[in-house]
Amino acid sequence: MNTVIDTILSHRSVRKFEDKKLSQEQIETIVRSAQAASTSSYIQAYSIIGVTDQTKKEQLAEVAANQEYVAKNGHLFVFCADLHRHEVIGEMENADVLSSIESTEKFMVATIDASLAAQNASIAAESMGLGICYIGGLRNDLVKVSEILGTPDRVIPLFGLVVGHPAKINDLKPRLPLEHVYHENQYNTDEVSYKEQLESYNQTVQEYYQDRTKGTRTDTWTGQLAKMLGNKARMYMKDFVNGKGMNRR
Incomplete structure (x- = not known):
């Protein structure tokens, strides 16, 4: 270090x-x-x-x-x-x-x-x-x-x-588990272990929010992301970028 x-x-x-x-x-x-x-x-x-x-x-x-x-x-x-x-x-x-x-x-x-x-x-x-x-x-x-x-x-x-x-x-916000982000030689496509890692991270994130807000917030990470990705946002971007003369080909 x-x-x-x-x-x-x-x-x-x-x-x-x-x-x-x-x-x-x-x-x-x-x-x-x-x-x-x-x-x-x-x-x-x-x-x-x-x-x-x-x-x-x-x-x-x-x-x-x-x-x-x-x-x-x-x-x-x-x-x-x-x-x-x-x-x-x-x-x-x-x-x-x-x-x-x-x-x-x-x-x-x-x-x-x-x-x-x-x-x-x-x-x-x-x-x-x-x-x-x-x-x-x-x-x-x-x-x-x-x-x-x-x-x-x-x-x-x-x-x-x-x-x-x-x-x-x-406070430091917890990141995804290293083993979920770092794959050796090939991507981990085992859905069982993949989801287990996400569930473990959900618990870590939930505890972080509970401690930070004295129990008033109990979000999970996957819950946050599902809600966010379920809402369409900034859908104009492709047209804007193309209009600026980029990403056309």
Whole structure:
């Protein structure tokens, strides 16, 4: 065990921050750490938008189901899948890149690149004693988010990342059992053991919520997920992404 692993294993989402902005040095360190992440074929198919304008923060918070911490934090980063610069590269080099940048493969590369960068940023922030929370709620209305942030075609805002000085730190939330996530040599298709692992995890999650809420909440993980997945959400996404000139082929 070392301090890096300690930081990773101590992760928990922070949703309440002190009224204190990140310094420019902290912001740049987090962005440089993000840029140090692995990138497929050196393509670097992402961009990060830092949002400091309070009006914009409040507009984005409204999109994200009025989550207060989207507006009140030390800094808000928005991670974008970005193939716009690669379209510009095609123009600069007089190369036909359209079929490639409109492909599902390059869309996956861009979303993976952005995700890897964001996780590097998160670990860097947490290693500095800061707290973080990912904001998937921006995808509730990417048309509006794109307008607020002025993103061109070939750029998709994927999620936000709020960072700041924690005012409240929650308990660690239990993850799935290692043996359920890690498969050796081939995927475990034995449904009996598979479901047993999920039932065991349900009990762990239920105990977590009972302790955290003094018995007022008794959710199971599979119950939560069944309810969530049973509700159709953000079903506009395919049309939006295609309209932005990505994932077309």
